[in-house]
Amino acid sequence: MRVNGRRVLTGKHFMQGNIAAAEGAIAAGCTFMAGYPITPATEVAERLAVRLMEVGGVFIQMEDEIASIAAVIGASWMGKKAMTATSGPGVSLMLENIGMAVGTETPCVIVNVQRGGPTTGIPSVELQGDMVQPRRGSQGEYEIIAVAPSSPQEMFNHTILAFNLAERFRTPVFVLTDAFVGHMREEVVIPEAAALEIVDRKIPEEGFNAEYQQSFLDEDVAPMPIYGHGFRANVTSSCHDEFGGRNVTDAYALDNFIRKLRNKILKHKHEIIRYESHCEGCDVALVAYGGVYRAAEEAAREARRQGYKVGSFKMITIWPFAEEAIQELSRQVHRIIVLENNMGQMYPYVKAEAGRDADVYFLEPDILGEMHKLDDILEKVAEVAR
Amino acid sequence: MRELEHPLMKYIRPSGVMTANCPGCGNGILLQSILRAFDDLSLDMDDFVFVSGIGCAAWIPSPSFYADVLHTTHGRPIAFATGVKLADPTRRVMVISGDGDLTAIGGNHFIHAARRNLDMIVICVNNGIYGMTGGQVAPTTPFGLKTVTSPYGNVENTFDICRLGEAAGATFVARWTTYHARQITLTLKKMLQKKGFGLLEVISQCPVQFGRRTGIGDSVKMMEMYKEQAVRVAKAKTMRPEELEGKIVVGEFLDVEKPVLTDELEKQRREVLEKLS
Numbered sequence: 289m290r291v292n293g294r295r296v297l298t299g300k301h302f303m304q305g306n307i308a309a310a311e312g313a314i315a316a317g318c319t320f321m322a323g324y325p326i327t328p329a330t331e332v333a334e335r336l337a338v339r340l341m342e343v344g345g346v347f348i349q350m351e352d353e354i355a356s357i358a359a360v361i362g363a364s365w366m367g368k369k370a371m372t373a374t375s376g377p378g379v380s381l382m383l384e385n386i387g388m389a390v391g392t393e394t395p396c397v398i399v400n401v402q403r404g405g406p407t408t409g410i411p412s413v414e415l416q417g418d419m420v421q422p423r424r425g426s427q428g429e430y431e432i433i434a435v436a437p438s439s440p441q442e443m444f445n446h447t448i449l450a451f452n453l454a455e456r457f458r459t460p461v462f463v464l465t466d467a468f469v470g471h472m473r474e475e476v477v478i479p480e481a482a483a484l485e486i487v488d489r490k491i492p493e494e495g496f497n498a499e500y501q502q503s504f505l506d507e508d509v510a511p512m513p514i515y516g517h518g519f520r521a522n523v524t525s526s527c528h529d530e531f532g533g534r535n536v537t538d539a540y541a542l543d544n545f546i547r548k549l550r551n552k553i554l555k556h557k558h559e560i561i562r563y564e565s566h567c568e569g570c571d572v573a574l575v576a577y578g579g580v581y582r583a584a585e586e587a588a589r590e591a592r593r594q595g596y597k598v599g600s601f602k603m604i605t606i607w608p609f610a611e612e613a614i615q616e617l618s619r620q621v622h623r624i625i626v627l628e629n630n631m632g633q634m635y636p637y638v639k640a641e642a643g644r645d646a647d648v649y650f651l652e653p654d655i656l657g658e659m660h661k662l663d664d665i666l667e668k669v670a671e672v673a674r
Numbered sequence: 675m676r677e678l679e680h681p682l683m684k685y686i687r688p689s690g691v692m693t694a695n696c697p698g699c700g701n702g703i704l705l706q707s708i709l710r711a712f713d714d715l716s717l718d719m720d721d722f723v724f725v726s727g728i729g730c731a732a733w734i735p736s737p738s739f740y741a742d743v744l745h746t747t748h749g750r751p752i753a754f755a756t757g758v759k760l761a762d763p764t765r766r767v768m769v770i771s772g773d774g775d776l777t778a779i780g781g782n783h784f785i786h787a788a789r790r791n792l793d794m795i796v797i798c799v800n801n802g803i804y805g806m807t808g809g810q811v812a813p814t815t816p817f818g819l820k821t822v823t824s825p826y827g828n829v830e831n832t833f834d835i836c837r838l839g840e841a842a843g844a845t846f847v848a849r850w851t852t853y854h855a856r857q858i859t860l861t862l863k864k865m866l867q868k869k870g871f872g873l874l875e876v877i878s879q880c881p882v883q884f885g886r887r888t889g890i891g892d893s894v895k896m897m898e899m900y901k902e903q904a905v906r907v908a909k910a911k912t913m914r915p916e917e918l919e920g921k922i923v924v925g926e927f928l929d930v931e932k933p934v935l936t937d938e939l940e941k942q943r944r945e946v947l948e949k950l951s
Binding site for chain 2: 293319320322341342344346348350351352354355358359360361362363364365366367368370384385388499515516518519520521522523524525526531533534
């Protein structure tokens with residue numbers, strides 16, 4: 289594909305999911321990627337290695353995933369929109385520094401094209417196996433944002449969304465996809481650059497001095513005193529106060545550090561959480577995300593044709609969890625079937641919110657790593673609708 | 675009467691005046707040697723980003739330096755600094771961290787940044803032990819030394835950090851001890867005026883975890899030992915290996931020119947954009 293150095297490839301394309309994520313990143317203003325080769329995510333790096341050079345950005349292949357996320361955080365403090373793309377084993381290596389990005393309030397995007405795990409697993413077979421990992425993988429108490437695209441088009445759209453949320457809330461944001469969506473080829477429509485909503489982080493006015501002015505732990509997001517402007521930012525991965533001053537002795541400081549960081553996300557969850565509910569007048573809701581939602585949507589359509597009142601609910605943001613939307617859904621329908629390509633990672637979260645007002649069931653694919661079969665879903669619908 | 679202020683105080687972050695270093699630690703000597711180099715060259719610290727990891731030495735720039743500082747996770751400062759440098763090659767980058775941080779847990783980043791000839795100065799403070807965590811054995815601990823995690827004596831060989839840096843591709847390599855405070859400043863001034871991956875290893879005393887436990891003694895004794903053990907590079911070249919046993923070779927080992935990563939990337943970018951236009 290000839291791109292001639294354009295930043296936004298306006299037009300209609302037949303595009304692979306991973307490529308769409310790379311193009312979404314560039315459209316969002318990403319100018320830095322550090323990564324390490326890993327299947328099934330390599331196409332993101334390969335594409336950005338070509339494209340970032342054309343748009344004045346930087347791609348670097350680092351010595352490992354730990355270094356990749358570290359370089360991303362360094363670049364973000366230099367004021368760049370920065371990202372990495374990897375798969376489960378890479379995320380496992382990155383987790384300490386992802387916590388660092390949370391703690392230092394560093395905007396960045398991590399694309400996880402999930403493979404079949406545990407351990408090295410199968411690189412090219414998809415599994416939604418790392419859904420809770422962003423939220424609970426790094427040590428300590430924290431909140432994070434994760435979005436789950438279900439098509440190449442959403443790989444483009446939601447990578448932009450991920451950058452926007454990262455910039456808005458000064459936090460790492462995950463694009464949680466898998467080999468199925470990452471390697472899927474479909475139509476991707478890229479609008480005019482002017483039609484894209486792009487968010488840039490708040491930075492302080494010239495003359496700001498981080499020694500005396502708040503740079504951290506503001507529940508409404510402090511301006512980021514990026515490097516190179518004489519702001520004299522005091523950035524530490526350790527527990528710190530509103531000015532970045534390290535405090536590694538005082539439990540009160542830790543309490544403040546944890547609560548402020550969590551509240552920064554939770555206080556604004558209505559601005560963050562996104563979902564699509566197509567369950568009006570339904571008895572049964574099929575709840576799914578990512579590639580599996582495609583099967584859920586199709587099954588709901590087929591079930592309705594067969595006379596069942598079945599709707600579909602797409603989780604777009606995975607974290608923070610859409611508690612209220614799921615509660616509302618549970619009052620609207622009587623039965624919820626959670627479909628995931630795993631052994632039930634988001635299912636307990638759905639059940640915790642919906643269990644009081646609805647019966648909540650789980651359905652994994654017949655063979656883990658394959659798509660749900662239409663007949664299996666319809667059978668489950670018939671079973672619970674009885 | 676105006677209160678007297680130390681001439682280097684202007685470089686110190688107001689909230690970072692208090693030190694967490696133990697009495698007799700080598701960190702203070704090195705801190706002053708670094709700041710003297712900045713002062714002698716009239717450099718603006720705002721043109722720099724200082725990056726450090728975890729460990730006692732990492733507390734030299736953070737929170738002490740009144741500039742942009744990034745205090746990172748254990749072992750990773752060079753990887754973070756790589757992102758900083760690549761994102762804006764006009765920024766000067768200095769990494770100050772310890773031997774455990776840079777050559778044990780962070781050894782991979784160290785050799786790869788040297789290989790890339792990334793334009794940054796790395797000051798590795800080598801006290802031969804994990805000081806902050808209570809005196810555990812390090813890749814730099816002398817063979818045979820008893821530490822809390824080598825209670826029967828260290829049975830591992832020791833890294834020569836300078837030779838490691840040189841072999842990996844650094845373009846400037848030097849070693850001094852904290853006894854050589856003035857020489858550190860002189861070498862650093864050279865490094866600050868040169869592009870490429872510069873490595874300065876500083877052998878530094880940890881009187882609490884190293885000196886006391888090994889019975890070598892206090893800070894002054896350790897520095898006297900450095901003075902006696904130090905052999906200049908030129909003289910070391912004339913000595914036999916057995917004569918060099920127990921000695922610390924000090925001075926500037928290497929000063930060469932190689933293509934610098936950020937320059938090469940910039941060149942490439944110009945070519946790509948030219949082709950596109």
